[in-house]
Amino acid sequence: MLSPEPMRHLSLVVPTRDLEVTTRAIAQVGVLHLLDVRHAVEGLAGIRPYDVTERLAQLDGLTRALGGIMRFLGVEPAAPQEIGPGDGGLDLLAAQARTEAIAGEVEGLRKRCAQLTVDSEQLSALLANLRALAPVGLPLEDLRRLHYVHLTSGLLIERNLPRLRDSLARIVHLVSSAGPVGVDGRVLVTALCLRPDQDVLDRALRSVHFERVDLPAHLSGTPEQATAQVEAQLASARHTIAASEQERTALAQRLAPEIRALHAAVERERLLAKARGLMGHSERIALITGWVPAMLAPRLEQSIRAANDGRCVIEWTEPPAIEDVRRGRIPVPILLHNALLIRPFERLLRGYGLPRYGEVEPTAVVALGFLTMFGFMFGDVGQGAILFGVGYFIYRRMFRYRDYAVMLMECGVFAVAFGFLYGSVFGVEHWLPALWLRPMEDIPRLMQTAILFGIGFLSIGLGLNLLNAYRRRDLSALWERNGLLAAMAYWIAAALFIRRLTVGVEAVTLGTALIWLGIPLGLIFLKEPALAAWKGIRDRSLPGASDVFALIVQSLVEVLDTVLGTVANTATFIRLAAFALSHAGLFLATFSVADAVFHAGGGTVGALLVVALGNAVIIGLEGLIVAIQSIRLEYYEFFSKFYSGGGEEYRPLRFASAPSART
Numbered sequence: 001m002l003s004p005e006p007m008r009h010l011s012l013v014v015p016t017r018d019l020e021v022t023t024r025a026i027a028q029v030g031v032l033h034l035l036d037v038r039h040a041v042e043g044l045a046g047i048r049p050y051d052v053t054e055r056l057a058q059l060d061g062l063t064r065a066l067g068g069i070m071r072f073l074g075v076e077p078a079a080p081q082e083i084g085p086g087d088g089g090l091d092l093l094a095a096q097a098r099t100e101a102i103a104g105e106v107e108g109l110r111k112r113c114a115q116l117t118v119d120s121e122q123l124s125a126l127l128a129n130l131r132a133l134a135p136v137g138l139p140l141e142d143l144r145r146l147h148y149v150h151l152t153s154g155l156l157i158e159r160n161l162p163r164l165r166d167s168l169a170r171i172v173h174l175v176s177s178a179g180p181v182g183v184d185g186r187v188l189v190t191a192l193c194l195r196p197d198q199d200v201l202d203r204a205l206r207s208v209h210f211e212r213v214d215l216p217a218h219l220s221g222t223p224e225q226a227t228a229q230v231e232a233q234l235a236s237a238r239h240t241i242a243a244s245e246q247e248r249t250a251l252a253q254r255l256a257p258e259i260r261a262l263h264a265a266v267e268r269e270r271l272l273a274k275a276r277g278l279m280g281h282s283e284r285i286a287l288i289t290g291w292v293p294a295m296l297a298p299r300l301e302q303s304i305r306a307a308n309d310g311r312c313v314i315e316w317t318e319p320p321a322i323e324d325v326r327r328g329r330i331p332v333p334i335l336l337h338n339a340l341l342i343r344p345f346e347r348l349l350r351g352y353g354l355p356r357y358g359e360v361e362p363t364a365v366v367a368l369g370f371l372t373m374f375g376f377m378f379g380d381v382g383q384g385a386i387l388f389g390v391g392y393f394i395y396r397r398m399f400r401y402r403d404y405a406v407m408l409m410e411c412g413v414f415a416v417a418f419g420f421l422y423g424s425v426f427g428v429e430h431w432l433p434a435l436w437l438r439p440m441e442d443i444p445r446l447m448q449t450a451i452l453f454g455i456g457f458l459s460i461g462l463g464l465n466l467l468n469a470y471r472r473r474d475l476s477a478l479w480e481r482n483g484l485l486a487a488m489a490y491w492i493a494a495a496l497f498i499r500r501l502t503v504g505v506e507a508v509t510l511g512t513a514l515i516w517l518g519i520p521l522g523l524i525f526l527k528e529p530a531l532a533a534w535k536g537i538r539d540r541s542l543p544g545a546s547d548v549f550a551l552i553v554q555s556l557v558e559v560l561d562t563v564l565g566t567v568a569n570t571a572t573f574i575r576l577a578a579f580a581l582s583h584a585g586l587f588l589a590t591f592s593v594a595d596a597v598f599h600a601g602g603g604t605v606g607a608l609l610v611v612a613l614g615n616a617v618i619i620g621l622e623g624l625i626v627a628i629q630s631i632r633l634e635y636y637e638f639f640s641k642f643y644s645g646g647g648e649e650y651r652p653l654r655f656a657s658a659p660s661a662r663t
Contacts (some may be wrong), residue, residue, distance in 0.1 A: 353645020379418025388412030427587030454573025
């Protein structure tokens with residue numbers, strides 16, 4: 001809770017002859033986040049990184065070639081569980097030779113299919129053109145020998161037809177379209193004009209992106225006779241295409257197992273080659289460094305020793321013991337490890353940035369805060385139940401959206417809980433008693449509660465900031481913007497505000513507030529002058545009058561910024577009450593419209609339809625808005641108190657079939 005998975009640093013030395021089997025064993029366990037050895041070899045004589053540029057280029061070329069073959073044949077890549085450790089290393093020359101052989105076998109068919117497709121499309125366009133010319137009735141030879149008129153046919157985007165006709169308004173012309181509009185919005189057009197106006201027609205056609213379709217010279221006779229010829233050619237072409245498709249299907253069935261296995265082997269080898277590029281070596285030994293979740297370190301060590309029969313040196317180090325980690329030069333990766341119901345909210349954390357190692361991991365707090373705010377603004381038993389039902393449906397039917405489904409179900413539960421507190425079922429408030437209050441009937445208490453929630457939520461953020469400072473052993477947290485002094489001032493102000501609410505206005509006077517708040521705010525004010533005085537004493541150079549004035553102004557600005565920023569952060573939580581009232585107000589509007597429909601002759605059925613439609617709109621539209629507002633309050637108000645992000649995600653070297661570090 002509040003911490004990512006503890007990590008341990010691994011330094012592994014193995015003989016170079018054992019590097020292959022050792023790397024495969026590491027990838028099979030799938031828990032080592034590799035570090036670039038260049039960060040760890042300073043001062044280690046003779047250790048240099050592996051150069052894998054050429055091998056990766058060769059493997060990338062194989063991947064592209066196999067991918068093209070698989071796309072043409074319709075072969076799906078290997079399933080993740082099939083990309084395991086394999087029986088041994090990949091013979092790259094043999095893989096290249098076999099890929100070239102398969103490509104040669106496939107390439108002739110691919111070119112033939114591509115040409116057949118082009119020929120078929122051209123014949124189809126020609127056929128449509130001939131059908132458009134059929135009403136003319138003249139033989140094609142006569143159409144080619146027209147002396148007094150110019151005739152052309154082609155494809156044109158249908159919406160450009162009016163513009164074409166406007167461009168030709170000053171000449172004698174005929175423009176007709178034939179056939180249905182294609183999927184690309186184009187239609188077959190025939191245009192006719194007098195021969196002297198040919199240039200005008202051609203310019204107008206170019207301006208509307210006209211694509212000319214010419215009649216081949218070998219066609220003769222009337223358009224009807226030429227149409228019959230082209231129809232026969234098109235039927236023959238389609239028959240040939242069908243035969244080619246059968247040939248492609250048979251070839252895919254014969255080659256699919258081998259292609260999939262070869263593709264999986266290449267993908268496996270690419271993974272290992274990229275990993276090799278992060279390792280170092282000398283003439284006789286290889287060096288591997290990286291991070292491992294502490295609880296999985298024994299399993300990885302056991303696997304490594306078993307793979308190379310113990311011919312290795314393994315050293316484990318805790319992160320704080322590494323100087324480069326303390327200085328921030330080497331990041332420690334972050335593995336979030338939360339319970340199933342909290343885990344989906346890690347997405348909110350990743351959207352802002354992962355925490356740095358050693359800092360607070362606030363997923364649980366983020367989840368509880370988000371759900372509470374969502375329920376507060378969207379409290380309704382009926383609508384919450386619908387959200388839960390939709391989330392459950394997605395959870396059972398759409399595996400890839402399960403995280404969102406869990407979040408949706410949890411939002412539904414909290415909406416139902418607050419619905420009971422508000423006594424609201426699909427906006428109806430006389431079916432259930434309100435266990436707490438009805439938003440529209442007790443607005444002051446609703447707003448006070450929203451502010452008190454904001455105070456509590458921001459206080460948690462300030463507390464987490466102090467916890468971060470304690471873990472870093474950072475004494476500067478006493479003085480920083482959201483440090484101990486700022487937290488003390490905020491908590492004193494919050495206590496005074498709560499006392500004023502509970503006891504009365506007379507319980508907190510202005511003098512009392514100034515006395516209590518003056519201590520932490522005064523210390524914040526003295527921060528810059530104290531630092532300047534210390535520096536002056538140390539350097540034996542006290543600041544001048546202008547410098548003192550600048551320091552005083554700077555300190556005043558910092559105090560005002562702290563006060564105004566904190567007040568603004570707290571006041572913005574009023575939006576919780578505002579959206580809760582908006583939710584209730586939308587229900588009132590829905591019922592008003594339903595009542596109007598009922599009295600206007602729509603009857604009970606019409607009124608119920610309006611209520612159902614109104615609820616659907618509220619669930620879809622306001623549900624989304626409320627979720628966005630909850631995220632906004634967490635990102636801009638809560639995270640700003642303690643969270644910086646910038647952590648590196650844990651990405652272990654792992655075959656696709658290796659178990660996750662979370663399992």
